[in-house]
Amino acid sequence: MRILPVDPRTLADDELAMMHGILSAVAAHDHPELPAESRGDLQARLAWPWPGCRSACWLGLDDDRAVGLSWVTLSRGANAAVADLTLAVLPEDRRQGFGRGLLREAVRLAYSTGRTSMIGAAADEGPAAGFVVAMGAIPALSDIQAVLQVQPPPAPDDGDCGDYELLRVRGAAPPELLTDIGAVHEGMADRPVGDAAWTHQPYDGARVAAVDAMLDARGLVQLRVLARHRPTGEVVGISYVIVSTRSPHRSEQGDTTVLPAHRGRRLGLRMKTEMLRWLSSEYPDVRELNTWVARDNAPMRAVNAELGYQVAGHWTQWQAPVAELASKLGLV
Ligand SMILES: CC(C)(COP(=O)(O)OP(=O)(O)OC[C@H]1O[C@@H](n2cnc3c(N)ncnc32)[C@H](O)[C@@H]1OP(=O)(O)O)[C@@H](O)C(=O)NCCC(=O)NCCS
Structure with a gap:
């Protein structure tokens, strides 16, 4: 296998086509129930990482045919x-050492930049379990x-949330709300993360x-209910x-959080219901909402x-010390 480093910010058309082809084929084989990501959405995700993040990618080529990729953020x-890993090998090319070779490049970068933990997500029913344990x-x-079929909420809104009012904010937050929105994101600080090395990234207006x-650069619109x-x-x-x-x-349904002093008043349910009302009236093309929630997060799962969310799959975030991976892969 030949390893080709590619720059996610400036991918050539053929490089993007190879990356999209691999991820689409892997998704279609391993998760036929999931809709494929469009090439434009993938390109945007590669080119515009989250603030404060940078990504690196490698393609694995076998006789100039792309058989796999690794992508580390x-x-x-x-x-x-933490180094965040995506690793994929075409179904027909597995068990030939490509996954190990592509992982080695991601680990080399993580090790040389002082990362101590590598984390990657895999479906529990998928083929990754044997690989991750071997690593x-x-x-x-x-x-x-979990996935929800979007429908208008059955009960009309009586508008009465007691001491609380619900606000809709479309797209970029107005300057006068930046600080308040940053502060309310701090409600995510106590979410369950199991044994994962992730820690809460503090939020502020900036x-x-x-x-x-x-999000704007990626061509995405954020709808917030506050x-x-x-x-x-x-x-x-x-x-x-x-x-x-x-x-x-x-x-995609993103984070939902209520500051600790205001929990227990069904605000989570009310905000999500208001969102469904908004989507149903103004975004009829949005037919389904996809969401991720930790298995230990009982309050969010109950909401x-x-x-009406239906469970679509169980996933595990796998984690390994970078130094151990580097040793196992013969880098140190
Ligand atoms: C996980 C994945 C990348 C592995 O790629 P791969 O090219 O098949 O992996 P390798 O051939 O390098 O396997 C290395 C070792 O892992 C173990 N392994 C890999 N696949 C395995 C399987 N299906 N069952 C048991 N062990 C397995 C073996 O020990 C193997 O070494 P061996 O073949 O000499 O015994 C591939 O299955 C894949 O693309 N899965 C879907 C995407 C995914 O879940 N990625 C998340 C990874 S965190």
């Missing part, structure tokens, strides 16, 4: 110790993937603006959905079940 800030990884977090700019506490004017809850104009059919 490194962050600054709270998660500077010495351990399960760090169990995730549930990060909100940077994420908005990244819960505001009327007596104090404080924003105490947020739920957001990301819609791609290229592939609105299945859109999702009440809304």
Whole structure:
């Protein structure tokens, strides 16, 4: 196998076609129930990482035929110790050492830049379990993937949330809300992460603006529903959905959180219900919402079940110490 490093920010057309071809073939084989990611969405995701992150990619070529890829993302800030891995080999080319060879490149970069943990997600029913165990990884977090068929909420909104009001914010947050939105994202700080090395990346207004700019560059629209506490004017809850104009059919339900002092008042359910009302009236092309939730996150899973989300898959975040991987792969 020949390894070809490719720059995700400036991929040539043939490089993008190879990466898209591999990820589409792997998804169609291993997860036929998932809609394929469009080439434009993949290109945008590669070219515009999250603020403070950078990515590197390698293609594995066998006689000039692309058989696999590895893609590693490194962050600054709270998660500077973690390397986030995507690794894929075409179904018909597995068990020939390509996965190991592509992983080696990702580990070389992670090791040389001082990362200590490598994390990669894989479906529990998929082919990865044997590979990750052979590489010495351990399960760090169990995730549930769930999908909701979008329909208007059955009950009309009586508009009465007691001390709280719900606000809709479309696209980039207005400057006067940046600080409040940054502060409410801090509600994610106590979410369950199992044994994963991830830590909460603190949010502030500057990060909100940077994420908005990244989403805009990717051609994505963020719809936020906020819960505001009327007596104090404080924003105490947020739920957001990301819609791609290229592939609105299945859109992504992002984080939903309520600040600890305001939990237990069904604000999570109310914000998500308001989002369904908004999508049904203004975004009819959004037919499904996809979401990820930790298996240990009972409150969020209960809200999702009440809304009608159906479990679509069980996934594990696998984690391995970078130094051990480097040793196992003969790098040190
Ligand atoms: C995981 C994946 C990348 C492995 O690619 P691969 O090219 O088949 O892996 P390799 O041939 O380098 O395998 C290396 C070792 O892993 C183990 N292994 C790999 N696949 C295995 C399987 N299906 N069952 C048991 N062990 C397996 C073996 O020990 C193997 O060495 P061996 O063949 O000498 O016994 C591939 O199965 C894939 O693309 N899966 C779907 C995407 C995915 O889940 N990626 C997430 C990874 S965290």
